[in-house]
Amino acid sequence: MPFGQVRDINLYYEVVGSGPRLLFINGTGADLRRKQPYVDTLNDHFTVLRYDQRGLGQTEKPDRHYSMADYADDAAALMDLVGWDRAAVLGVSFGGSVAQELARRHPDRITRLALACANPGGPYGYPLLDLHHKDPETRARTMMELDLRKTPEWQAANPEKARELIEQGMKRGGGNTDPNAAMGARRQLEAREEHDAREWIDQIRLPVGLFGGRYDGLGTVEGQEFMAERIKGSELRLFEGAHGFLNEDKAAVPAITEFLTRAS
Template identity: 50%
Template sequence: MPTANVRDIEIYYERAGNGPRLLFISGTGSDLRAKPNVMDGPFPKHFDTLAYDQRGLGRTSKPDRPYTMAEYADDAVGLMAAIGWGSALVVGVSFGGMVAQELAIRHPHMVEGLVLACTSPGGEGGASYPLHTLQHMSREDRARHMIGISDTTRDAAWAKANPALYEQFVAFAAADPYADEPGHAMGQRRQLEARAAHDAWDRLDQIHCPTLICAGRTDGIALPETQEKMASRIPGAELRFFNGGHLFMLQDREALPAMIHFLKGEA
């Protein structure tokens, strides 16, 4: 099992592919044991791709104390250093996009190019949906609550018209085969607490690497107007909207190729 000792934790990671170095930073609750994941997608076909379980998640250490967004960014830098990378392209998705913002601000020499997907800057720029306020709900209740927010086209009328598909989405979102593992719930809670405190808005103008912001047109978690604000704040940032909600990368077949073209510097 590939792991690296980074600061106060042991990070589980996976690496695959050839080409330019690419660090992929995943979203809330992500666990590389969940398949398919980024390592099964197109990125390793174009890049030397590195993905990992963030602190508190998956097979990475879960210290029971408050986490900060700065720590998450420093974890990423420490992992890169541990495998001998001095810099890389970076893709951050949702919560991972918040980490990627901190990474590009705190360690600009480490980031060659940046893709921020379905994420938010916090502060006056706007925050993503407050998932930390739902922790009192059961997993199924949270799943039902979030379906119409994750994609605003999947409202009550859509659910009534598509009952079987709606229940499939609920079952998928509610499933957690690792829920009973020691530290699992605590680590997820610590991540949500750090997410709630994310605010890079006043520092976004310190990001100077080529940046692409990607978002779903019907995303109710990372709102379209927030993407526009973020793009206006990062010098030279490009903004692209795609069909779909928070999972637009799976919903719109043009999304991943657009990211790959940008990262490879192709027109």
């Protein structure tokens, strides 16, 4: 799979599948080498342009400040590199923040915009940067509890399952031999922390679909509703699940696919 010079970085990307064009923008800490079932499902419906964002995966990791504008301009420049003038866009989690900035800076590149488990930043954004320097068990336990179903009462009633989820979380991301991986992840979290679209998100004038999990402590229902109220003509749908609702609720990916392929 190819690498390409995109602005100031050497970026890893893939073009897979067949059908209408879809730019897929992944989330916090994402690495295309770590497979997610729903991601490959998109290949059955779209020609998907997907990539490791700056600081992540196999893409270059310059040790300097990253802004959300950098991430949005990277996406637009990658479209230039592969010869795409316009495409539908799906931004997941942090990728939803990037997609908001892309819609602000390069609205003519987007035909339809789907934001999944995203938030508009500001008080609606969870401070993941605070977790970056915590020990692995604290990080894993906190992330488990951001599934709002995993209450203290649930954990007391299901101690073995809770322990299993914590251990899975501790292993996630392990084995990475890239000495710059932790720095790149921190730089992404810094950009995430700065994102606040509340003052301008109502300027987005595109067909926008908002998709979220009912029990998500990161892309909260409150954040989804804030965006739905301010983006004129947007559609909001909630699914059974938390931040991973795309893998939890079988209705989620078909709903997003229907939205993205609908005639504008």
